[in-house]
Amino acid sequence: MSENTPTRDVVLSQAQSDKYWEDGFLFPLTIFSEKEAAETRAELERIEREWLDADLPLPLNTYKRVNAHLVMPLAARVATDPRVLDVVEGVLGPDIMVWSAEFFIKEPHTAHTVGMHQDLTYWGMGETPDQVTVWIALSPATVESGCMDFVRGSHKNPILPHKDTYSDTNLLSRGQEVAVDVAEKDKTHIELAPGQMSLHHGLTIHGSGPNQSGDRRIGLAIRYLNPNAKQLVAERDYAMLARGQDGQSNFVHVEPPTKLFSADALTLYDRVRSDQSAALAEGAIGSVPLYASS
Incomplete structure (x- = not known):
């Protein structure tokens, strides 16, 4: 991020922390100024233009959508920004690790959605409370543009049954959706201005609708763990230590990339992607690719 002063510094009060644990989410939190958010968006879109036709091992969209922090310094920089931490x-x-970072982009006037789901269903970490997802808006996230919807208190459920739709319009790897009906009245619309963010628990039922606006809906989702979390399905898993210490050694530590798509970063990316697939692929249809290019 730039050195511009953010709109305001944010450290959670006890009341905010209590509300997060009661509701399973918290929003809006203003972290970056609108100018900083615009600069970050411009940097991302410059990368998109310059690398769209580059000779990369995988499509550019895959790197944006899966573990962007391993190959894109921009994603790692935002994920380790002290204001977010x-x-x-x-x-x-105080001990914080970055497990993944993903750019969720919905182009204007498109049908892409995210089905209502619980994140922890596919992480291979059981129902651990030692995680949180930060979602940072780089463009307006409104009902019209397909902002996230959360179901208040749903994180108090265990992991619920899910179904894999493999829908072409669902941005998730398996088109996964929770196999229960979610009434519209139970959804809280998470509208965010550029530079604002939300927090949500890995058991919170959430999803998002299509972007019917005239602008791209761009968000960066960052998954954080503390060292008590543990991978229970894959043989190995990886995390970037962002603050404090890791006294558990449940994850292989990775370093932030020093430049875009370097050879070393791409090699690491492939190793992480391969090892994490064991958790993501559990119960999936074998012939269906788990890492979509869109």
Whole structure:
């Protein structure tokens, strides 16, 4: 991020932390100024233009959508920004690791959605409370543009049955959806201005609708863990230590990339992707690719 002063510093109060644990989410939290958000969006879109036709091993969209922090310094920089970590610390404590970072982009006037689901269903970490997802808006996230919808208190459920739709319009790897009906009245619309963010628990039922606006809906979702989390399905898993110490050694530590799509970063990316697939693929249809290019 730039050195511009954010709109306001945010450290979670006890009341905010309590509300997060009661509701399973918290929003809006203003982390970056609109100018910083615009600069970050411009940097991302410059990468898109310059690397769209580059000779990369995988489609550019795959790198944006899966573990972007391993190959894109921009994603790692935002994920380790002290202002973001200050908020995360209010949920996870002082020891914080980045598990993944994903750009969720819906182009204007498109049908792409995210089905209502619980994140932890596919992470291979059981029902651990030692995680939180930060979602940072780089463009307006409104009902019209397909903002996220959360179901208040749904994180108090266990992992519920899910069905894999493999829908072409669902941005998730398996088109996964929770196999229960979610009434519209039970959804809280998470509208965010550029530079604002939300937090949500990995058991919170959530999804998002299509982008019917005239602008791209761009968000960066960052998954954080504390060292008590543990991978239970895959043989190995990886995390980037962002703050504090890791006294558990449940994850292989990775370093932030020093430049875009370097050879070393791409090699690491492939190793992480391969090892994490064991958790993501559990119960999936074998012939269906798990890492979509859109």
